[in-house]
Amino acid sequence: MIRIKELSVTYKSLGDSCDALRNMNLELSIGETCAIIGPSGCGKSTLLKVLAGIIKDFEGSVEINGEPVMPHKQKIGFIPQNYGLLPWKNVSENIRLGVKIKNKKYAEDKEALAALLQQLGLRGLESRYPRELSGGQQQRVALARAFLLKPDLLLMDEPFSALDAMTREEIQNVFLDVWRKHSVSMILVTHHVEEAVYLGRKIVIMSAFPGTVNTVIDNPLFGVEDIRNHRDFFELCLTLRKMIKEDWSKWEKKQREFGMLPAY
Numbered sequence: 422m423i424r425i426k427e428l429s430v431t432y433k434s435l436g437d438s439c440d441a442l443r444n445m446n447l448e449l450s451i452g453e454t455c456a457i458i459g460p461s462g463c464g465k466s467t468l469l470k471v472l473a474g475i476i477k478d479f480e481g482s483v484e485i486n487g488e489p490v491m492p493h494k495q496k497i498g499f500i501p502q503n504y505g506l507l508p509w510k511n512v513s514e515n516i517r518l519g520v521k522i523k524n525k526k527y528a529e530d531k532e533a534l535a536a537l538l539q540q541l542g543l544r545g546l547e548s549r550y551p552r553e554l555s556g557g558q559q560q561r562v563a564l565a566r567a568f569l570l571k572p573d574l575l576l577m578d579e580p581f582s583a584l585d586a587m588t589r590e591e592i593q594n595v596f597l598d599v600w601r602k603h604s605v606s607m608i609l610v611t612h613h614v615e616e617a618v619y620l621g622r623k624i625v626i627m628s629a630f631p632g633t634v635n636t637v638i639d640n641p642l643f644g645v646e647d648i649r650n651h652r653d654f655f656e657l658c659l660t661l662r663k664m665i666k667e668d669w670s671k672w673e674k675k676q677r678e679f680g681m682l683p684a685y
């Protein structure tokens with residue numbers, strides 16, 4: 422269980438302070454996928470950084486399986502927006518990097534690596550360097566690295582945003598396939614409503630100013646076969662879009678009140 426209680430994060434710089442998150446609450450079960458969607462600046466990346474143990478200065482509590490976040494103890498996979506691959510290491514070295522950092526005495530699990538290469542369509546590309554790969558292939562390498570680690574929690578910050586629509590759908594399918602085999606707890610930040618509905622068992626809508634959870638939806642369509650072509654899929658996406666739009670108008674109004682946007 423991942424339990425976030427009354428989480429608040431304030432960035433302070435040069436006498437100025439910014440409430441990135443305020444009194445945020447969220448609970449996720451083990452093995453659950455959660456998509457977080459919300460306007461720019463509402464604290465999505467901040468939340469992932471707290472969960473990854475990168476931001477330690479916060480109020481409230483964050484627990485993974487009953488314990489506070491301890492990146493050295495828990496295995497947390499974090500895929501940043503730019504995939505985080507090292508350009509001077511080849512595919513196979515990049516994939517093994519995550520496990521090697523976590524476990525210095527890592528005995529290579531050749532079978533697990535071979536299975537992941539196969540599942541993610543990376544066989545034959547092992548000795549290529551990131552610059553010799555397409556965006557979709559680099560994304561697969563980042564996923565392979567995260568899955569090889571067998572993380573307790575996988576965090577992904579807008580991981581598919583740089584991909585074109587076709588590649589994105591393909592990678593989302595690959596992701597779901599691999600996720601089903603490993604059933605990792607996963608939190609995905611996305612700008613795409615369709616992606617949230619396709620990949621999130623739970624969909625969290627955040628609002629800004631300050632960032633907090635506005636709505637949590639148990640997605641009835643998660644895991645339904647061929648769901649992208651169902652009418653229900655379009656309807657749920659439409660409803661979510663409306664909810665987000667209403668939120669966005671509230672955010673804009675507040676920005677104007679605080680003089681951060683010009684008055685009408």
Ligand SMILES: Nc1ncnc2c1ncn2[C@@H]1O[C@H](COP(=O)(O)OP(=O)(O)O)[C@@H](O)[C@H]1O
Binds near residue numbers: 459464467
């Ligand atoms: N290092 C930082 N210092 C000061 N303010 C920050 C810093 N990082 C983010 N912020 C501010 O905190 C808020 C939330 O940022 P972020 O978590 O990146 O939002 P999102 O990922 O939802 O776009 C924004 O208003 C942003 O400007």
Ligand SMILES: [Mg+2]
Binds near residue numbers: 465466467
């Ligand atoms: Mg962000």
